[in-house]
Amino acid sequence: MTPDPHVTPPVALRDPRIVMRLERLGSFHQSRLSFMRILTRRMTREHWQFSRPVFQIDDHGVGHAVYCAHTPHRTYSLVAFAHDLPAEKRSDRVIAEAWDSTFTLFDGVPTADDIDRLRRNIPVQEAGRVTQAELSVSRANRSVRLWEHVVSRLAAGQQPDVAEIAKVGYLMRTTAVYGSGKLGAADREAIANRPEFSAPFQVEMLSVFLTRTYVRDLAQHMANARGGEAAVTLDPAIARRIGIGNSTGLGMAPFLINHPVLFNNWITARETAIARVRSLPNASGAEVAKFRDLLARSVVSADLWGSAHPIQVEKLDQLRPDLAKLRDHADTADLSSDTPWDRLMCWAEQQLGIDAQECLASLILEPYGMLVDDLADQMSDRSTDHFRINGSQSLGELKTHLQSVYGWATQLDWAQKPHCARAWYVSEEKLEPRLGERFEEPIADYEQPLAPGRDAAALMAALQDWPDDQPVAAFLLREPLHRHMVRRAQIVANAPYSEIRDNTISADLLPIDMLRCKLAFFGAIHFDPRSDRWVRICLYGNAPYPEDLQSSPEEWPYPPLDAALP
Amino acid sequence: MTQSLNEIEALAKKAARGAGKAWGMAEEAGKATRVLSDLGLNGAAALVDLLGRNDGADHGAIAPQGTASPWSSASGTLCPVAAGALLSDCAGQLEGGAIEIQDVSHPVLLAPFVAMAAGHLGRPIMLSWVGGKVAADGAAVWLDDPNQRLSSFEPMTLTCALGQAGQGAPLAAMGRGRIDGATWDALNRFAGRTYAPATELSRQLGAGAGNSDND
Numbered sequence: 001m002t003p004d005p006h007v008t009p010p011v012a013l014r015d016p017r018i019v020m021r022l023e024r025l026g027s028f029h030q031s032r033l034s035f036m037r038i039l040t041r042r043m044t045r046e047h048w049q050f051s052r053p054v055f056q057i058d059d060h061g062v063g064h065a066v067y068c069a070h071t072p073h074r075t076y077s078l079v080a081f082a083h084d085l086p087a088e089k090r091s092d093r094v095i096a097e098a099w100d101s102t103f104t105l106f107d108g109v110p111t112a113d114d115i116d117r118l119r120r121n122i123p124v125q126e127a128g129r130v131t132q133a134e135l136s137v138s139r140a141n142r143s144v145r146l147w148e149h150v151v152s153r154l155a156a157g158q159q160p161d162v163a164e165i166a167k168v169g170y171l172m173r174t175t176a177v178y179g180s181g182k183l184g185a186a187d188r189e190a191i192a193n194r195p196e197f198s199a200p201f202q203v204e205m206l207s208v209f210l211t212r213t214y215v216r217d218l219a220q221h222m223a224n225a226r227g228g229e230a231a232v233t234l235d236p237a238i239a240r241r242i243g244i245g246n247s248t249g250l251g252m253a254p255f256l257i258n259h260p261v262l263f264n265n266w267i268t269a270r271e272t273a274i275a276r277v278r279s280l281p282n283a284s285g286a287e288v289a290k291f292r293d294l295l296a297r298s299v300v301s302a303d304l305w306g307s308a309h310p311i312q313v314e315k316l317d318q319l320r321p322d323l324a325k326l327r328d329h330a331d332t333a334d335l336s337s338d339t340p341w342d343r344l345m346c347w348a349e350q351q352l353g354i355d356a357q358e359c360l361a362s363l364i365l366e367p368y369g370m371l372v373d374d375l376a377d378q379m380s381d382r383s384t385d386h387f388r389i390n391g392s393q394s395l396g397e398l399k400t401h402l403q404s405v406y407g408w409a410t411q412l413d414w415a416q417k418p419h420c421a422r423a424w425y426v427s428e429e430k431l432e433p434r435l436g437e438r439f440e441e442p443i444a445d446y447e448q449p450l451a452p453g454r455d456a457a458a459l460m461a462a463l464q465d466w467p468d469d470q471p472v473a474a475f476l477l478r479e480p481l482h483r484h485m486v487r488r489a490q491i492v493a494n495a496p497y498s499e500i501r502d503n504t505i506s507a508d509l510l511p512i513d514m515l516r517c518k519l520a521f522f523g524a525i526h527f528d529p530r531s532d533r534w535v536r537i538c539l540y541g542n543a544p545y546p547e548d549l550q551s552s553p554e555e556w557p558y559p560p561l562d563a564a565l566p
Numbered sequence: 567m568t569q570s571l572n573e574i575e576a577l578a579k580k581a582a583r584g585a586g587k588a589w590g591m592a593e594e595a596g597k598a599t600r601v602l603s604d605l606g607l608n609g610a611a612a613l614v615d616l617l618g619r620n621d622g623a624d625h626g627a628i629a630p631q632g633t634a635s636p637w638s639s640a641s642g643t644l645c646p647v648a649a650g651a652l653l654s655d656c657a658g659q660l661e662g663g664a665i666e667i668q669d670v671s672h673p674v675l676l677a678p679f680v681a682m683a684a685g686h687l688g689r690p691i692m693l694s695w696v697g698g699k700v701a702a703d704g705a706a707v708w709l710d711d712p713n714q715r716l717s718s719f720e721p722m723t724l725t726c727a728l729g730q731a732g733q734g735a736p737l738a739a740m741g742r743g744r745i746d747g748a749t750w751d752a753l754n755r756f757a758g759r760t761y762a763p764a765t766e767l768s769r770q771l772g773a774g775a776g777n778s779d780n781d
Contacts, residue, residue, distance in 0.1 A: 129567060132742060181570030189571070190741055387597060388682050391655025427768060428761035436768055446762035449589045473655035474633055476590075480625045483590020483651070 026513025034523030155227030173245025243541030264495035322356035396468025406456035584759035603743035650679030692729030708732020
């Protein structure tokens with residue numbers, strides 16, 4: 001059943017003009033090709049071993065610990081520093097300067113000298129420097145409410161209340177996980193050839209996986225210190241429900257625009273997987289049963305998904321009945337013959353909202369690991385030649401191509417305020433991307449190139465006076481302002497899913513759409529927007545701990561049916 | 567202190583933008599500085615000096631005046647990033663003959679574009695001057711520069727043409743940068759011009775604050 005990746009499936013990939021709209025990208029769900037699941041599959045398949053050689057944390061929760069992941073050929077170590085953070089200093093904003101715990105993923109096993117060096121640099125995060133021996137730098141803060149609940153219950157000899165855990169979902173949330181050379185850490189290019197890091201963001205996902213174990217252990221340690229003989233051990237089944245939270249702000253949104261080839265490769269992999277499954281003529285009883293089971297658990301998952309944000313509340317108000325409708329349809333429909341998955345997807349396009357359509361698109365991949373999991377290896381960006389502009393391309397060819405990809409952008413009057421109300425910029429204060437109001441704040445001079453639609457429209461206007469037979473090189477020599485956009489346009493010619501086909505500076509832009517898309521590829525569920533520009537999520541909720549990997553099914557993101565709220 | 571190549575590229579790009587380059591040109595400057603740092607050449611120092619000399623300069627004054635050889639600028643001194651970008655854009659032109667690049671300052675910044683062009687053409691390219699040359703075949707770069715002219719910041723005239731791969735050992739890729747503190751600080755100063763000064767409004771609006779993030 002291993003497919004030939006060079007054979008185009010009979011059912012075509014979905015059109016980028018449909019897929020690459022913000023509303024749809026902002027409705028993506030995790031799938032087999034999400035980065036957390038790629039990692040847990042590999043850890044299980046390769047029988048990674050785990051150890052905790054150091055846990056030197058005192059009764060006040062101050063000290064450090066080392067957690068090692070042993071792959072068949074290498075060892076990676078999470079070095080965790082535990083701090084006693086005064087409540088008034090606890091903030092998830094990137095402008096924070098202190099955290100409950102700080103981390104780095106070390107390439108190998110750190111020596112005592114390494115630990116000393118890291119102790120001077122990791123707790124201060126952005127104010128420190130690391131070396132090529134460090135693969136990531138991150139930090140996490142407690143959920144004050146759930147932390148106290150869990151620690152005090154365990155200290156008193158009782159298990160925590162699962163309803164309380166369901167409300168928050170995590171004991172600690174990360175507020176930034178830096179990789180890829182940030183703060184001096186190893187470049188992605190330096191480790192990209194290692195099989196365990198061939199898929200995107202595997203360093204970051206491994207760091208968070210180990211962080212979750214550390215957080216569980218730290219809570220137990222604090223409960224033991226407080227309760228002494230009376231303390232009990234956290235029930236593993238309850239521990240399993242606890243994930244790692246994450247607060248994600250605007251810093252992540254421009255990533256998708258700034259890494260067009262990488263973004264294209266993520267979407268292409270998922271769309272190719274969807275097309276392969278839609279192209280199947282039949283489905284076996286076991287495949288259909290697995291789909292129905294995970295659909296039922298998706299209904300439970302949507303019920304457990306809480307958010308107070310009006311936009312998300314509205315989305316959930318449509319998603320929940322849509323999934324129930326899908327479940328009812330799938331219970332009775334013939335899913336065994338006559339290209340069942342393609343028919344189901346077509347039915348969904350007519351009957352369901354976009355959120356449920358995308359949930360279904362991810363769900364139909366679940367029974368077909370043998371058919372789609374190989375695509376994980378195509379999700380990184382290994383090419384280096386897309387940077388170079390092809391200056392010999394004729395302007396006529398460029399114009400035709402621009403019209404086909406960015407034609408939508410020429411329909412907008414970019415001088416109208418609602419179409420260019422926003423501007424992306426980097427603030428002097430914390431060097432982080434922000435989104436501002438172009439006509440209310442003095443930011444236009446500092447605008448980042450994150451509006452491809454507007455820039456493509458401007459490029460097309462500038463090209464009008466140039467003859468078609470002239471080469472791109474001659475145009476760019478006179479018009480350097482368009483160089484950035486020409487590069488993008490040439491990239492999208494070979495990478496059709498690289499470009500968002502929507503206005504990224506309009507008055508009604510919702511940056512959380514971009515955040516959700518990226519976080520769904522990480523494997524996050526239960527997106528909880530806290531405003532239109534930052535979102536809370538939970539990573540590894542219901543996931544196996546290191547010692548559970550071999551005994552756990554790989555569909556761990558789907559909650560068990562009995563997890564439903566009463 | 568060593569730097570990752572990703573942070574060098576990102577900072578050099580911002581610095582070039584801060585000195586008035588268009589974003590697309592700033593991207594070229596960032597990439598060139600990264601490649602040079604990887605090869606152990608001091609591209610960052612050359613870039614800092616270049617940005618200082620050409621601060622806010624009009625592209626038309628410092629770029630080649632046309633695509634046909636020889637290349638020269640209206641101002642008299644060619645910008646190596648502008649010339650390098652054109653060289654990369656016009657790589658195919660080398661198959662029709664050599665390109666003379668006249669009076670280009672900070673010539674070391676041309677080298678990455680020679681490598682990029684060689685990679686595109688799939689054949690070796692040579693950049694030569696009186697007493698020295700750089701050769702690139704798309705995979706490796708060779709430097710033959712006994713008088714250390716390439717690392718000079720002063721203008722010189724070079725010829726770029728199809729050629730042979732270099733002899734002996736190519737420049738070794740270091741995988742890290744070793745940029746001194748003064749140069750790093752200077753890059754940061756130029757980069758700082760791309761950051762918007764914080765206002766109370768931007769603090770309130772820009773990052774979506776206002777909601778408590780503790781629970």
